[in-house]
Amino acid sequence: MSDIGTLANTAVAVVGIVVLIVKLRFNPVIALVIGAGYLGLVTGIGVTRTAETISSGFGDIMAEIGLLVAFGVLMGAILRDLGAIERLVRTLLRVFGPERIPYAMSLTIATLLQSVFLDVLLVISAPLARGLAGKLDRYGTARMATALAIGLESGIIFTVPGVGALTLAALLHVPLGKYLLCGLVVVVPTVLIATAITTFFLVRGWWKPESDEESFVEEPADSGPGGGDGVAVQVRTEPKLIVLFGPILISLVLVATGALAKTAKWDDPALTFVSSPVIALLIGLVGTCFVGRHALGQDRVEQAMAKGLKESGPILLLNGVGGSLAAMIKAAGLGAVLGKHFAAGGVAPLIVVWVIAAVLHVAVGSVTISAITSAGLLAPLAPALGLDPVLVALAAGAGSLFMVHLTSNTFWLLQSLLGQSTKGTLKTCSVGVSVASVVAMAPILALSMIL
Template identity: 40%
Template sequence: MIVLHTTIAIVLVILLIIRFKVDPIISLVLASLYLGLASGIGFGKAVDAITGGFGDIMAKIGLLIGFGVLMGALLHAMGAFKTMVEALVRLVPPGRLPYALAMALATIFPSIYVDVQVVLAAPVARSSAPFVGTRGLPFLAGALGTGIFCGYVFVIPGLAAISVAGLLKVPLGTYLLYGIVIGPLTALVTVWLFGRLLAMGWWKAERDEEQSEALVESEQADEQVPAERRPSLLLSLLPIVVPLLMIAFGAFAELLDFSNDLIAFIGDANVALFLGLVGAYVMARRFIGTAATNDAFADGLHTTGEILLVTGIGGSLGAVIKATGLAKVLGGLFSVNHSAPIVLSILLAWVIAAVLHLAIGSVSVAAITAAGIVAPILGSIQVAPVVVGLAIASGSLFALQVNSNFFWMFKSLLGLSTQGSLKTMTTVTTIASIVSLPLTMAAAVIA
């Protein structure tokens, strides 16, 4: 019955969000309450699990999410992301631009805030498309979507990456060591495969491209921060690159056994991202002034609240599942023999995340919810938690499509039809999800 009630709770989340258009926050709380009561753990324990799960995940990653979103808002306000992408266009040969764009989005500045990324990168992708060739627009659009979401789910400080690592209690440094390989490699292979697909006649410009008012407005807004008032490329990169280097240094120090209290402090993700936030704040005060900086900070705080609630309640659902004793039930599925659990666990995590994404339409909510579902069984299976996290990240990429707000923003900003968006955004996320699955299985060998 526990498995049945858990299935009903998950279906309830999906139906509330998709069929009845209920906000994910309310849907996740209602599902958590249903599961807690229907499984028989009682009113008090159900509430304790919900509040305790929320508190636990907030203690682990609440500050990281807040610092990351605020930093992204400040960098956006001062035009720093635009400076980075324009430099990329100048430095990279046109034929290699899709690969460079995907790699930069997945590594140098992974997606803390995906809406900001697409708003900033889309106009540059459109303006540089003619230099890439007749299929330049779809090629760059696909590369843009690939890079944004590979960074988002695999590379710290991508929001989904931080959330999954936190829910599964995977050290961020450990997740980064694996994700910084799997994410960019997935992006490169996906862009190459998508390029081959375009070469075979996948794209029909007359049906797949169109103009829109949102596109015109975004191109006008993109000029609001003049080039002379933006920070230099080096300054633009510092708030993002320095925290990544600090986290990586701490991870390698621990791995090679030369860490100490000072190194652990420097490599702590909270400290690293706070330093990045302070750097972005100082830069914003210098380049756009106090008033504009405060406005950007306020916008970031508004966004942070919703993200924190969704993330925390994802932790609540996981806590309720744990309280029901589902771990023992599902753990029995992996006790048939010694070798099967690794592959089955990876596939289970991938399928759960993929199905949730197909139904819900949000990469982050799918990843968070899947991590909450899988977390309670980690102690019962023979696979490293980081590999399970990577499998969830891989599955959560699967087939971003029309039930995603990002899909429609992507469509408008890049000047694509709905069909064209399906041929780019949906296609590349499907390819990336499938490509990253065997890479995750390979990681299980060394994890």
């Protein structure tokens, strides 16, 4: 097929996926598979190979991230029932004080708490942010809502083991340790600078409490420690915070150490084994289980893990079919086509990656889906341009943050749980996360000069 035909049919497939999700209300899993199937059939891949590519793409991505997602979500489920997040926020308030708490909470959510499923993390942390808002000035709600939105969305994309980060790394074949280190370089300044910029304008007349705030809607009964049964779980013993978060920190340190050892060409079989992402997160999960069993009892740990497994199912399915679409795009030869045209022009490739992901997010309204789709589109482009794939992954992630809006579940949860009007949530969530999307490109472009 001609280059124009490949480009046109890929565009039709992506637009078709958007229409199926947004207009026809198809489940994203079904829409992504239909888009992948269409692309395979019209680009001459053939019926048999199309079906095989869909299956193998799904299997390949599951082989890379399936256990990682499951282990991360299970750790988060146990930490949730231990009340770890509430205790951490109280400690941050005591250490940093009310004025700095928006920055401390946002950065902590974006880095340390990414093992917790996003909606669950939001439901737990929003009441805490709401309580802290009352300790600030008349702009407390605006400041805490902005910090929460930026921390949640940036973390899931840039920080391992956030689901978006795991998926981007897998789709672009980036070693997880490398993504972890580069993601931290991006997420820390992004969260702090974006929160400061947005807050600057909100507290200088843009935020109007009389129209931007509303009465609170009570959070669901499972927002407290213990979750789904609506009954707070009694913690038998209260471990220190370092004990609660120690296992997941050990996991991330192991992964990062493995990446550094690889860079330094230090080959040690024992280190290679324990620093492999699956083994490192398994160590973290086992450690978290021991902490949970000591504090809650074995029965409660089993219940928490059952809830975690239930939560991880939809995530795994969505990421798997994202792998199917990426495999089909690669088989269709889009990488060679884009590489040829990009090389012939003077366009800054990483900016174009950002724009593609941003447009997809505005159309679809889901950070995860737009990141998956844009990464699948752009994965074949990295080798054609000689770019380090981690840069393409990070730029796609940054673009997918642009304009979180009315089709996002996060938007409506932030609106109701923090007592904002829709207009107010557009200011704190939509604008705040969009600022983060733009700000993130500065450290990403800086990294491109090194990698």
